[in-house]
Amino acid sequence: MKLNKPWPLLPLYKDNLTLSPATENDMSLVFLMGQDAWGAEYQTEEYLDICHSSEKYRSGNWFILKNSKGTPVSSVISYAIPGPDNHSWIGIGSLATEVSSRNKGYGLSCLSMLIDGYEKQQTINSFILFKDVQTNIYSSAGFMTAESMGYKGLHPNLLLRTDEKNNPETGYFLKTSIRYF
Known part of the structure; x- marks a missing residue:
């Protein structure tokens, strides 16, 4: 499965929050938001070096959510x-x-605004992710496990959000190209 950069999104606004493309200056802060989950075994500088040089991270579009104060x-x-x-x-x-902003709904807002942006700005309505942290955010944003949608034997943490469940395209996609990205 080849990962590509999607078309960019324009900034999104909701409830005094702004979701916009991250700039190069934002990237260290963006990476540090997840260090405790994905890089706790590394010293900060080593972790940042790994993230900044990651081909996977360069293959996508990063977005950053800011609160009403611009934080x-x-x-x-x-x-x-x-x-x-x-x-x-x-x-x-x-x-x-x-870390200091957790459990205040920002993760769900970030995810929901991103999905809304793709649906409205690019009419894309099929989303996929792998749940690697136990949380209810994903189901609150409309994701379901692939298995609960009838796709047995796939990665147990594979989640989908699509209005085309059980159609041949979804089945073809899952059978031919799915792996943890």
Whole structure:
């Protein structure tokens, strides 16, 4: 499965929050939001070096959520994943919230605004992610396990959000190209 950068999104606004593309200057802060989840075994500088040099991280579009004061509180990456018949899916990963801002709804807002942006700005309505942290955020944003949608034997943490469940395209996509990104 080849990961590509999706078309960019314009900034999104909701409830005094702004979700916009992350700039190069934002990236260290973005990466540090998730260090406790994905890089706790590394010293900060080593972790940042790994993130900044990651081909996977360079293959997607990063977004940063800022609160009403302009303070970065959450971040996420998206990838375009080509599906059959020139239909793209959006892969979502590395959803993280700054430690002092957790449990305030920012992660769900970040995820929901990202999905809303793709649905409204690009009419993309098929999303995929792998749940690597136990949380209810994903189900609150409309994701379901692939298994609960009838796709048995796939990665147990594979989640989908699509209005085309059980259609042949979804089945083809899952059978031919799915792996943890």
